[in-house]
Amino acid sequence: MGGEGGRVIIERYIKAVIAVDLDALAALQHADFIEEWPQSGERVRGRDNSRAIVENYPGGLLKNGVSRRRVVGSEDRWVLSPSFTLLRIEGTGDTFTFEGTAAYPGGEKIFVVAIAKVVDGKVARVTSYFAPPFEAPQWRAQWVERPAGLGLS
Numbered sequence: 001m002g003g004e005g006g007r008v009i010i011e012r013y014i015k016a017v018i019a020v021d022l023d024a025l026a027a028l029q030h031a032d033f034i035e036e037w038p039q040s041g042e043r044v045r046g047r048d049n050s051r052a053i054v055e056n057y058p059g060g061l062l063k064n065g066v067s068r069r070r071v072v073g074s075e076d077r078w079v080l081s082p083s084f085t086l087l088r089i090e091g092t093g094d095t096f097t098f099e100g101t102a103a104y105p106g107g108e109k110i111f112v113v114a115i116a117k118v119v120d121g122k123v124a125r126v127t128s129y130f131a132p133p134f135e136a137p138q139w140r141a142q143w144v145e146r147p148a149g150l151g152l153s
Contacts, residue, residue, distance in 0.1 A: 030124035
């Protein structure tokens, strides 16, 4: 990766995820790559297993052909139809957090937050959290705001 900073590596990694570019992902993943999904209690160990999951995704991420488009706003945002919209990347050094939303073909929408660690110029570890939206309880309505654009509505 030629001495690139952690943020550049993470941005390239996310673009490869959005494009479903498996060769680029493999090139950006550390030899000891691990991804964890705490909510389901799963750990993906290694580039080959990571790739196999994408290649065998039910309904096919690769078969159905994904499209992406640029959303113009205060910052560049990339949208993967029908699944991923990147909202924000934050971090410094070797640890970064990125947030987005995902929409599944069946209409389910979720929030995604991932924490990624860069080691030796490669993405070594990603921990991803997936959360469905929920209706705000009425009992606290008098103390909160409901700004447009916050949430999945």
